[in-house]
Amino acid sequence: MTIALRGITWDHERGRDSVVAASAAYAAERDVEITWEARSLQAFADQGLEALTERFDLLVIDHPHIPHAAHAGLLAAVPDGEGPAAFVGRSYESYRWEGAQYGLAIDAASQVAAYRSDLLPTPPRTWEAVLELAKEGVVLWPSKPIDAFASTFTLTSGLQGADGGRSGFGEPAAFAQAWDLLGQLRDLVPPECAAQNPIQVADTLAAADRWAYAPLLYGYSNYAREGFREHLVRWTDIPEIDGEPRGSMLGGAGLAVSARSAHLEEATAFATWVATGDVQRGVYATGGGQPGHVHAWEDEALNALTHDFFTGTRRTLELASLRPQHPDFMAVQDAACERVHRGLAAREAAAPVLADLDEMFATLGVADAGR
Structure with missing residues (x-):
């Protein structure tokens, strides 16, 4: 039986096309289908998560929302995965609160x-x-x-x-x-x-x-x-x-899982998969994403595709400040x-x-x- 998940992201090729491409690749090998909706950039920064976690299993969110959402019990803790060294700069730590990880840094920016x-x-x-x-x-x-x-x-x-x-x-x-x-x-x-x-x-x-x-x-x-x-x-x-x-x-976007999801295990499995190095530098990046994983930032083909975006800006990311x-x-x-x-x-x-x-x-x- 196919599991149907719903996701919310932000309405730009970087935020939308990347997760849609990754979801299609994921569904091709598993009985999981993910339907994505997109919200404006301003709503991405401003909109409260209470209503969104009722409607969606997966949420691409701005990291300053994490402490409130975690404190209010809106998000499920996700596996620590590869840890902070696998993600550029302080991206990983920006989704951490009270010793637990509430988002994975699938997108890095400053x-x-x-x-x-x-x-x-x-x-x-x-x-x-x-x-x-x-x-x-x-x-x-x-x-x-x-x-x-x-x-x-x-x-x-x-x-x-x-x-x-x-x-x-x-x-x-x-x-x-x-x-x-x-x-x-x-x-x-x-x-x-x-x-x-x-x-x-x-x-x-x-x-x-x-x-x-x-x-x-x-x-x-x-x-x-x-x-x-x-x-x-x-x-x-x-x-x-x-x-x-x-x-x-520091900006960027993380993939979080609603604590209210009826398919918590499946949603968490997808979030963890998208955050892996091979996916980040592969289908997620070629689909229009701006990965957070270090493997993507060090991938020569991806850097060439983006005319040195990653080598040209990495020092700034590594020295970024955190709100x-x-x-x-x-x-x-x-x-x-x-x-x-x-x-x-x-x-x-x-x-x-x-x-x-x-x-x-x-x-x-x-x-x-x-x-």
Whole structure:
């Protein structure tokens, strides 16, 4: 008898086509069929999991949801599998809570940089060079609220040399420098960037010869594949701080299993299978995915397929920052996104913005003990 599972993912080729391709390969050898639905990128970041875990067996989710979902009993713990060393950077640990694994890092991402190599053969490596290039009118920066917050978190973490959001938001000197850099960037990119996300900016880069570079946006290896869009977009490390591309806010997506699934064993078996190295660098990646497994990031054929996406951005992934892990984090992030976006739009000084962010993040206390 064929087992029917339902999955929910996010509506982009990277999030949708990858799991559909993997599910087809899985079903060809087992009596398990998986039907996938997709939600928007914003819903992927914002939507609560209570209703979704009632309807779906498998969920592709954003890792900051893990502490709340695990604490509320919405997700089933999954086998530890190959452990953290098998996944790039801190991807594996981002789905861990109170000593158990509640998601497997089938997709890895952080803020990286994108460029058109036909227009800009050598992308800038420092923030000083980024701002000089932006003065030429060829730079984009997605800075809708969640992305403006991500960039602020990235730069603050990189400049202070430690994850932001612990015991407040960040060190005053590091935040002030980050805020100044982002303020200069805001004034040098088109105003419409304030309402755009990384997908929209990547599409713009790929569509015409007007724009050449974006310094901070979540990476999408799809755009580095021949024929995906009109023009090829290449990806590289974020601008360096003290010689390192450090601090980038970790993103990515994990595959989780609903604790309410009527087919818990079968759903867990599929999630574990998708996270293995051979599947990650095979059908999952060729289906359009952006794997989290180290074997995929070190696969020469996959790197060639994506014009060096994996070798070009791995250092950034390895040095990425991790948001606080806490059941109440999403509410704090929502408020912080609004505050950062409003502060940038109003050209506020750093101090009052940091004071508000510090107050928000202080409510989380010492959050990372749950890891």
